[in-house]
Amino acid sequence: MNTDRSIGASASGFIANTFGESGLEKPITLNFKGSAGQSFGCWNANGINLF
16 A cells, blocks of 8 residues: 555545445545645546646
8 A cells, every 4th residue: 555645646546445436426626725746636536626
């Protein structure tokens, strides 16, 4: 298990484990302040939006 994952990867992993590959039926949006690198939202599950 990789414990140094980004918040997007951690949240998406939880969603995938809980709801399967189809993701969430009703999307959620997570808002952040600050700067992020290229991998901030590269592995998002279906139904999760990062801003």
